[in-house]
Amino acid sequence: xxxxxxxxxxxIKSFSExxxxxxxxxxxxxxxxLLDGGEYSESLHVQVEVDNxxxxxxxxxxxxxxxxxxxxxxxxxxxxLWAWLTLFYFDQxxxxxxxxxxxxxxxxxxxxxxxxxxxxxxxxxxxxxxYQLHDQQSKLLLTxxxxxxxxxxxxxxxxxxxxxxxxxxxxxxxxxxxxxNERPKRGxxxxxxxxxxxxxxxxxxxQLDLTYDLYxxxxxxxxxxxxxxxxxxxxxxxxxxxx
Numbered sequence: 494x495x496x497x498x499x500x501x502x503x504x505i506k507s508f509s510e511x512x513x514x515x516x517x518x519x520x521x522x523x524x525x526x527l528l529d530g531g532e533y534s535e536s537l538h539v540q541v542e543v544d545n546x547x548x549x550x551x552x553x554x555x556x557x558x559x560x561x562x563x564x565x566x567x568x569x570x571x572x573x574l575w576a577w578l579t580l581f582y583f584d585q586x587x588x589x590x591x592x593x594x595x596x597x598x599x600x601x602x603x604x605x606x607x608x609x610x611x612x613x614x615x616x617x618x619x620x621x622x623x624y625q626l627h628d629q630q631s632k633l634l635l636t637x638x639x640x641x642x643x644x645x646x647x648x649x650x651x652x653x654x655x656x657x658x659x660x661x662x663x664x665x666x667x668x669x670x671x672x673x674n675e676r677p678k679r680g681x682x683x684x685x686x687x688x689x690x691x692x693x694x695x696x697x698x699x700q701l702d703l704t705y706d707l708y709x710x711x712x713x714x715x716x717x718x719x720x721x722x723x724x725x726x727x728x729x730x731x732x733x734x735x736x
Contacts (some may be wrong), residue, residue, distance in 0.1 A: 494542040495528070495581065497561075499573035504533030505604055508576055512604075515587075515597045523583040534577060539565065543578070548585060551642070552635035554617065555624035563625065572605045575618040579603045585639050586616040613650040616640065623650070627662045630712075633670040633677055634662075644682040645669070648695055654702065661698055663712025664719075668694065668726040678726065688722035 500508060504527045511524050527533040541561050548554040558578075562568045579586055586603065587595045600606070601614045613619040616639060623631045634650065637643040642650075649665060650656040669681035669691055683690045701707060701718055716727075 494544055497537050497541040497543055497574070498528065498534040498577055499537055499571065500527060500534050500576045500580070501573060504530075505573065505576050507533060508580055509600060509604060512597055512600060515595050520593050523580060525580065528577060528581060535573075537574065538567075543581065545581070548582075548639050550636055551616075551620040551639055551646075552624070552632060554582075554639055555620035555631070555635055558617065558621045559624055562621065569618075569622060569625075570605070570612060575612075575615055576604045578617050579615075582617065582639075588640055613653075613656055614642075616642070619646075619650065623656065626657060627659065630659075630663050630666045632675070633666045636676050644684070645677055645691060648682070648691055655695065655698070658707055660707055660710040660712050660715040664698075664715040665691065665694060667712060667716060667728070668723060672728075681726070689724075689726045693722065694719075 507527055514521055543561060568574055587597060589595050602616045605612050605615045605618055612622055620635050623634055634646045655661050669678050671678045681691050686692045
């Protein structure tokens with residue numbers, strides 16, 4: 494168990510320099526001294542302890558972090574907190590390969606960027622926030638490993654009006670999540686805009702948003718607006734006639 498702290502300005506700067514070093518081919522060890530050093534971190538306003546546990550998926554991480562921070566409203570956009578947690582779990586969010594190299598992505602994955610919607614790109618704050626918003630409906634976005642958000646997450650979390658909308662995420666989960674096998678349906682995240690795929694769904698809901706108040710709908714209400722091309726993705730064939 495370790496007591497959670499917050500990386501301060503100097504701590505975030507040092508963490509960022511470590512990430513940049515990895516990108517240039519260096520192989521430094523994660524600077525875990527930043528986690529406790531008073532020069533680089535400060536106390537959280539409440540005492541929270543976390544285990545250095547291994548998460549089988551982004552969903553498992555989100556569920557665990559919810560048990561620790563779910564009741565604390567002011568932690569959602571605390572960049573220092575999420576940077577500290579990322580460093581603490583760094584071997585999971587950026588695991589080394591067999592020769593010790595790490596595939597470092599954009600900094601926003603490890604240190605939250607400015608603007609609340611960009612927190613969804615963060616590898617820990619993103620799953621936590623998505624789970625807070627959508628609970629079990631978030632499985633579609635959170636079944637993958639912690640270091641690989643996947644194309645489904647990228648498509649739905651890249652726009653705030655999509656990821657924060659209960660009807661959109663609920664309808665997408667209904668269409669593209671295989672509840673029997675607990676994973677996204679094969680082909681749902683096709684890079685081509687094939688009929689009924691997620692890319693087509695995203696295109697269509699953005700068009701519908703020009704006519705309907707999608708935030709006022711329930712998932713079933715949005716599903717009723719979808720044309721026939723989505724019927725093949727529904728768990729049960731729709732009986733209603735649609736154009």
